[in-house]
Amino acid sequence: MGYKRFDEKDLEFIYCVIGDHERVLYGENINEEYSHDELSDTVSYPDVVVKVTSTEEVSKIMKYAYDNNIPVTPRGSGTGLVGASVPMEKGIMIDTSLMNHVLELDEENLTITVEPGVLLMELAAYVEEKDFFYPPDPGEKSATIGGNISTNAGGMRAVKYGVTRDYVRGLEVVLPNGTVVNLGGKVVKNSTGYALKDLMIGSEGTLGIITKATLKLLPLPKKAISLLIPFPSLERAIRTVPLIVKSKSIPTAIEFMQREVILDAEKYLGRKFPDSSADAYLLLKFDGNSTEEIENAYDNVAKICLEQGALDIFISDTSEREESIWKARGAFLEAIKGSTTYMDEVDVVVPRNRVNDMVEYIHNLYKEVDVRIKSFGHAGDGNLHAYILRDNLSEEEWNKKMKDAMEKIYGKARELEGQVSGEHGVGYAKKEYLLKSMDPALIEIMAGIKKAFDPKNILNPHKIFQE
Amino acid sequence: MGYKRFDEKDLEFIYCVIGDHERVLYGENINEEYSHDELSDTVSYPDVVVKVTSTEEVSKIMKYAYDNNIPVTPRGSGTGLVGASVPMEKGIMIDTSLMNHVLELDEENLTITVEPGVLLMELAAYVEEKDFFYPPDPGEKSATIGGNISTNAGGMRAVKYGVTRDYVRGLEVVLPNGTVVNLGGKVVKNSTGYALKDLMIGSEGTLGIITKATLKLLPLPKKAISLLIPFPSLERAIRTVPLIVKSKSIPTAIEFMQREVILDAEKYLGRKFPDSSADAYLLLKFDGNSTEEIENAYDNVAKICLEQGALDIFISDTSEREESIWKARGAFLEAIKGSTTYMDEVDVVVPRNRVNDMVEYIHNLYKEVDVRIKSFGHAGDGNLHAYILRDNLSEEEWNKKMKDAMEKIYGKARELEGQVSGEHGVGYAKKEYLLKSMDPALIEIMAGIKKAFDPKNILNPHKIFQE
Missing domain, CATH: 3.30.70.2740 (Alpha-Beta Plaits)
Incomplete structure (x- = not known):
């Protein structure tokens, strides 16, 4: 690709930008974890890791890299599963995990503004303590918000509440040439030009580096009840799902699981799941502001499940039971x-x-x-x-x-x-499957979009669709 | 711009594609309405209007226009307010208003698939009869769905339900070179490549022509109640809104209006508004599945309004009163x-x-x-x-x-x-204000995106940000 190889002179510049040299890892000081993510066997070390603490630092480094043609790869907490944060061309890795501050909770606009390195579990805890709710709920709670936005992470509450995309109101982004731009804002509606904020969401760190995010919050639902429903077979369980959707009750979540996975989770966590006698289960959650409201919603669903051959209905209406079920679900991977x-x-x-x-x-x-x-x-x-x-x-x-x-x-x-x-995104590991399934006309358009943001192709090359 | 001028030979081709010549308007046969939209004083006639009835027709015409460098402008029912559907370079106008069929209501996936010329009011009536709900509710009910998607239309229920973008699951689009592509689909989650579907939404007919849309539906809420709340002054009314938002009740809509606009509406409709004695009003709507649920939600809000100096609370709980209030609101423009x-x-x-x-x-x-x-x-x-x-x-x-x-x-x-x-979008009329308010780096990126879709710049030129 003709990138410039990162060398000692470049390191000098990085040291100059990052006064605190402990935030710069070079050569042998780079921990092994920076060479891969949580799952994929995509492996490549960066030349240098910079633990940035401000937008200004990101912008300065990005501008330098752009001017000098050095590849850059952003990384949150590295919990991805498809190699999106692995630096295929080495170069500079921007680690955003120290940019982990909540900047503002705006109760009048129902938004929270955070740095990209805030972890999903930190965000959830922060807002729930103040009686607010950030609905996206991916299984991996130690992912960063920046990472969640970059993959448009979904999670378990998507049935009722949608995915990460639905909760991003505004982004501050450093473009590949170092320019800092703001996309969207605190506004609820926006029809002003192309949807660049939406394009940034799910672009897996190939179009810009997210340095700030303004997220939409909801009031915290006052109550939640889960139903664990054993079925004699996986087929019976799954065949019931379209009937639930069609019934016009809206559960927060509808998950399916099989006994063998539950047994794995019991072993992994060292504690029993409420039931593991059946072949397959549906796990449903309902939330709302009163017990009556929730009961009205799930009564009908329970009836449908029993008609379809469910063996029982376990209702979990205490927060302990609730937590134990969902903790097991969260540990499946x-x-x-x-x-x-x-x-x-x-x-x-x-x-x-x-x-x-x-x-x-x-x-x-x-x-x-x-x-x-x-x-x-x-x-x-x-x-x-x-x-x-x-x-x-x-x-x-x-x-x-x-x-x-x-x-x-x-x-x-x-x-x-x-x-x-x-x-989970496409990253590096699933690229060939995307290329196989997507219309070549759209691949070409994506390449044109990439070029509009990153004409030198220095930001996270070889990802999603790029050779 | 060096476009080819549309001539009689081009007309022959159009006649060949469109067997039914009544669907082709040429020269003097073009009605005056095709030269402008509902409000802006942007005026320009196309050379020819083609009332298309299929994706295939759109694709063939688009390919011909692309090969021959003839500008094309798509148009729905022309209810826009910013000149987005006015053919600034003349050429071919693609009128989608005859592509007005509901193609599929999929109750298992809670989606409806429609052609772009279906009117918003037709769509709403169609789904509500079947106990479903399409939440976006822009004031202009005779806009087409294609137009609503192209401007990412918002409307009155955005407070609770969001905007058009939030209800578009999939699009069939004819690209400027005539290629037909599918973006998204019936899937609920999607992290597969760049968010091209989202980019298309709100792009005001500059990136492609929408020929089919798959929309997300919700179950129809069983009840709705509106509160009309007179205030002694506009300031008092508006200052109450952040307190309502902060109170964590979620109304479907929070509209404000002044007496003088209400008097205009009374005159225009020839019927009385329930009250017009106060200087300013808030109009709130709440929906839900039971009267209790709704009352719980609005009780608290009513209290807040009275504390803030509201003169009264008119509760409209019959569908007649409900309709009369919202009809007046809908007639304001x-x-x-x-x-x-x-x-x-x-x-x-x-x-x-x-x-x-x-x-x-x-x-x-x-x-x-x-x-x-x-x-x-x-x-x-x-x-x-x-x-x-x-x-x-x-x-x-x-x-x-x-x-x-x-x-x-x-x-x-x-x-x-x-x-x-x-x-409402930017179209032609608000372009200078967008150019003045937006970061030049983003304008440049939008130009690059436009080029990726439409390298010859033949689709709806001079719109949004383009000179």
Whole structure:
């Protein structure tokens, strides 16, 4: 690509910008964690890691990198699953994790303004203490908000509340040439020019570096009740979901899970799940401002589930039980990871009434490919997570089977009018599947957009769709 | 710009694509209405109007225009206010109003798929009859859905439900070179590549022609109650709004209005408004699934209003009264228009807690500029509509005063961290104000995006930000 190789002179400039040299890691001082993310086997070290603390620092470094043609990769807490934050061309890594301050809670506009390194769990705790609610709820609570915005993270409450995109009102962004711009703001409506704020959301750090975000808040619902519903089979459970959607009750979440994943989670957390006797479960959550309101909503859904063969309805109406169920649900990824030697994942999303087809397909795929696959996911919004487990396979067998399984799953998703990624993004690891599924005319337009933001292609190259 | 002038040979091609020649208007057969929209004094005739009935027709014409360098302007029902659908370079006008079919109501995915020429009022009636709800509610009910998407139209329910953007799941779009692409789909979540669907929304027909839209529906709330609340002064009314927002009750709508606008509406509709004795009013709407739920929500708000000096609380709990109030509200634009010889408007949006500053500024502006200005708007979401009235001013006086007033209002909006347009778009008429308020770095990026979609710049040139 003809990038300039980062050298000692460049380091001098970085030291000059970042007075505190402890915030600059160079060469052998770079921890191994900076060479990869949480899951993908995409591995590459940066030449230097800069732990920035201000927009000004980001802007100065970005301008220098632009002028000198040095690649830059932004990184939050590195919890991604597709290698989006791995510096494929080495160069400078901008670590935003020290930009972790809440800047303003604006109660009159129902917004909160934060730096990008604030963790999702910190944000949630901060606003809930003040009786506000930030609805996006991805499983990985130690992700940064900057990372969540960059992947348009979804999570478990999407059925009722939507995804990260729906809660971003404004962004401060450092463009690849170092210019600092503001997109959106605190305004509720906006029809002023192209939707650049929306374009930035989900662009996986390829168009600009987010240095500030103004997020929309809601009043905290006063009550939440979850229903854990055992079914005799996965098929029965999943087939019930479109009927729930059609019934016009709106749960906050509709998750599905199988016994084997629950057993993994019990083992991982060292505590029992309320029930693990059935083959498959739906886990539903309802929230609202009064018990009556919630009961009205779930009564009808419970009836539908029983009609469809549910074995029981466990109602969790204490916050302890509530927490124990959702904690187990939140641990699924780590629990499955702990049950094998290595794994890779797919994050496909299909229309909600095709979830059953997709889940059944994945469930039976092991017969065809002879590899263990575990899945769980957001039945209510069509977003499924399937994990292909390496176990004791040899390198060669693993690569063959993993690729085979992936191709079959993404192929099926296309057939069902689904998309490659519901919430984890494409990054580096899923690029070939995006290229295979997306109209070449749109790839070309995306390349044109990338060029409009980053004519020298120095910001996070080789990601999403770029060779 | 070096466009090819549309001639008789081009007409032959159009006749060949459109077998039914009654759907092609040429030269003198073009009605005057095609030369302008609902308000702006932007005027220009196309060379030909093609009333398309299918995506295929749009694609063929677009490809021909692209190959031959002929400008194309898409138009719905022409209810815009900023000249976005006026063909500044003449050429071909694509009128989508005959593409007005509902294609599919998908109850399992809670989506409806429509052609772009379906009118907002047709869509609302269609889904409500089936107990579904399409929340976006712009004042102009005879706008097309394609037009609503192209301006990211907002409307009165934005406080609780958001804007058009929040209800578009998928789009079929004909690109400037004639290629037909699909953006998004029926999926609820999507993190697959850049947010091209979101970019298309609000792009005012400059990036592609929308030929199909899949929209998200909600279950229809079972009940709605409105409160009409008279205040002794506009200031008192507006100052109450941030307190309502802060109280964590979420009304569907919070509108403000003044007596003089109500009197205009009474005259225009020939029927009385429930009350017009006070100087200013807030109009609030609450919806939900039971009377109790709604009463719980508005009790507290009513209390706040009375504490802030409200003179009374009129509760409208019958559908007749409800309709009469909102019908009057819906007629404000036309009523004001009828009260003068000519007018122009601003559609600024400011953070919700700055609405008071903005409204007061506009209210007092007549003293400075000596021109009549009327305003009303969406107090709950910060989006204000102010109308500058020509009355008996001479051409010269009008141009001077109108420009002066506009510049002052947009200047104030910038000062309050607002934006040029909340929901009407920028089109042709507000371009200079966008150029004045937006960071040049962002204008340049928008130009790059336009180029990525439309390298020959044949689709709706001179709009939004383009010279």
